[in-house]
Structure formats: structure tokens, C-alpha cells
Amino acid sequence: MAERRSADFRPQGNGGDRLLALLQLANASFPTGAFTHSYGFETWISEDAVANAAEAERRCRDWLRFGVATGDAIAVVQAYRAALDGDAEKLAELDGLCGALKLGRETKAASTMTGRALLAACRDVFELEGMRRYGAMMAEGSCEGHHAVVYGIAGAGLALGEAETVTSYLWSALSNLVAVNQRLVPLGQVDAQRIVAGAGPLIDACAEIARSRPLEAMCSTYAALDVAAMRHERLPSRLCIS
Numbered sequence: 001m002a003e004r005r006s007a008d009f010r011p012q013g014n015g016g017d018r019l020l021a022l023l024q025l026a027n028a029s030f031p032t033g034a035f036t037h038s039y040g041f042e043t044w045i046s047e048d049a050v051a052n053a054a055e056a057e058r059r060c061r062d063w064l065r066f067g068v069a070t071g072d073a074i075a076v077v078q079a080y081r082a083a084l085d086g087d088a089e090k091l092a093e094l095d096g097l098c099g100a101l102k103l104g105r106e107t108k109a110a111s112t113m114t115g116r117a118l119l120a121a122c123r124d125v126f127e128l129e130g131m132r133r134y135g136a137m138m139a140e141g142s143c144e145g146h147h148a149v150v151y152g153i154a155g156a157g158l159a160l161g162e163a164e165t166v167t168s169y170l171w172s173a174l175s176n177l178v179a180v181n182q183r184l185v186p187l188g189q190v191d192a193q194r195i196v197a198g199a200g201p202l203i204d205a206c207a208e209i210a211r212s213r214p215l216e217a218m219c220s221t222y223a224a225l226d227v228a229a230m231r232h233e234r235l236p237s238r239l240c241i242s
Contacts, residue, residue: 021126021158026168026175032117032147034176037110038184038240039063040229041177045184053191056181059225060195061202064174067222069206071101072111072148074218076169077210079152080162083130088137091153094215095143101220104229106242113241115147118154128157167207174199180240 024030041059044050050059075098082090102108116138123131130153138145148169155165175196182192220226232242 018159018164022160022164022168024125025122025154025158026172028172028176028179030118031121032114034114034172035179036240037114037176037242038180038232039067039107039110039177039242040104040225040227040232041181042184042238042240043228043232043235045181046235050181050185052185053187053195056178056185056187057195057198060174060177060181061199063177063222063225064170064199064202064206067220067225068170068173069209070213071218071220072098072146072173073166073170073206073210074213074215075146075148076152076155076166077162078215079149080156080165081152083153083156088133088142091134091149092137092142094152095146095149097215097218098146098148099144101218103226104232104242106233107226107229110242111146111148112144115145115150118147119145119150122150122154122157126154126158128154130154130157162211163207166210167203170203170206170210171196174203184239 028035038045041050044059050056075094079091079094082094098111099108102111119131119135119138122128123135131150134143134145134150134153137143143149151169152165155162155168160168178187178192178195181187182189229242232238232240
């Protein structure tokens with residue numbers, strides 16, 4: 001029984017080099033729709049709480065450390081391990097925890113929207129059997145398809161290392177949010193890339209947090225952004241979905 005379940009999620013091969021697959025998965029053009037979500041930052045920007053490069057950098061870094069490293073990044077690691085073990089029950093549990101930690105309606109919806117898009121893309125582009133299996137679990141109603149869980153399964157299916165998977169997840173999350181800020185704040189391309197480049201040590205530290213903390217320690221402590229995300233749906237005009 002264990003062998004059959006493992007075969008559902010274990011690496012199936014992607015027809016290309018692991019590095020190339022990793023670059024493609026983390027690329028901003030990979031069709032997940034992440035560029036349409038600000039996770040509450042648009043609220044801050046509309047109120048001039050984030051009005052320049054320095055403030056955008058500070059708040060993006062805080063979001064990564066206190067909102068992602070101890071929350072979704074842990075889910076990525078745990079999903080990666082569960083996928084290698086063929087543990088479908090653990091994946092469903094992780095999916096539920098991801099949803100429970102997202103207090104805002106739009107934030108939770110953003111997680112499932114990008115997760116379902118990532119699943120469809122990985123299934124169709126890389127032909128990963130793990131994506132087909134997880135898609136079936138979603139169809140059965142045992143999980144919703146949160147982005148972090150799908151990303152962990154994708155990393156395992158593409159035969160990436162655990163560190164590569166969570167580090168690329170953190171880098172992609174930060175890069176996408178900085179790109180959103182770039183569109184909404186007076187933030188030039190060079191400033192945006194400087195923010196991403198300067199976050200290298202932070203990303204490494206966040207990856208270590210995600211890999212070393214147990215599932216019981218999974219949490220999100222960036223409450224100020226949770227409130228901004230809840231208020232986002234009431235903005236008079238919006239460019240982002242969340």
C-alpha cells in the first residue's frame with residue numbers, strides 16, 4: 001500500500017535538467033497569477049503608508065520573515081516531505097492548516113487561486129503525476145489546493161532538493177510582491193532588483209527557519225498586513241485582486 005501511494009507523488013522526471021525546471025517554476029512568467037495579488041499591500045500604498053523604495057523594502061522583508069517563513073514556507077517543506085513519502089493524508093492536513101492561518105477572505109482566496117493555477121501548469125507543462133493525484137484530491141473535496149502545498153509537491157515531483165524548493169519559493173514570493181509594489185509605488189526597475197538582490201541573506205535565514213521548525217510551530221505574526229488585507233476589498237478602486 002505504501003509503495004502504491006508513494007508512486008502517486010514521487011519524482012516522475014520532467015524531461016529536462018533540474019536547474020532549468022527550477023528556473024522555469026520560479027519564473028514570474030510561470031502562469032500562477034501571482035502578479036495580480038498584493039496581499040494587502042495595495043491598501044497600505046493607497047494610504048501612502050508605503051510610498052517609496054525604502055518603505056517598500058522594509059515591509060516586503062517583514063512580510064517574508066514574519067508572514068511567510070513561519071507560515072507558508074513551513075507548509076512547502078512539509079508538503080515536499082509528505083509528497084516524497086506518498087502521504088496523502090498529511091498533504092490534506094497541510095492544506096487545511098494553510099487555509100486556517102489566512103485570516104482575510106481575499107488572502108485565503110489568493111492562496112487557492114494561485115495554487116490551483118500552479119497545479120494546472122505543473123500538470124500540463126511538466127506532466128507530473130503528483131499534480132494529477134493532488135488534483136483528484138481537490139476534486140474529492142479533501143483539500144482546497146493552497147499554493148504552498150502545491151509548490152512543495154511540485155518540488156518533489158521535479159526531483160529538486162528540499163533546500164532548493166523552499167528557497168526558490170521564498171525568492172519567488174518576494175520577487176512577485178516587489179513587482180506588485182513596483183507597479184503601484186514610485187519604484188524603478190533598478191530599485192526593485194536591488195531589493196530582491198539584497199534579500200539573499202534573509203531568504204537563506206527564512207529557508208532555515210522553514211526547514212527546522214516543526215509543523216506545530218507553523219504560524220503567521222504579521223497581523224498589521226492581515227488587517228490591511230481585510231480592508232482591501234473595500235477600497236474605492238483597486239488594481240490587484242487581493
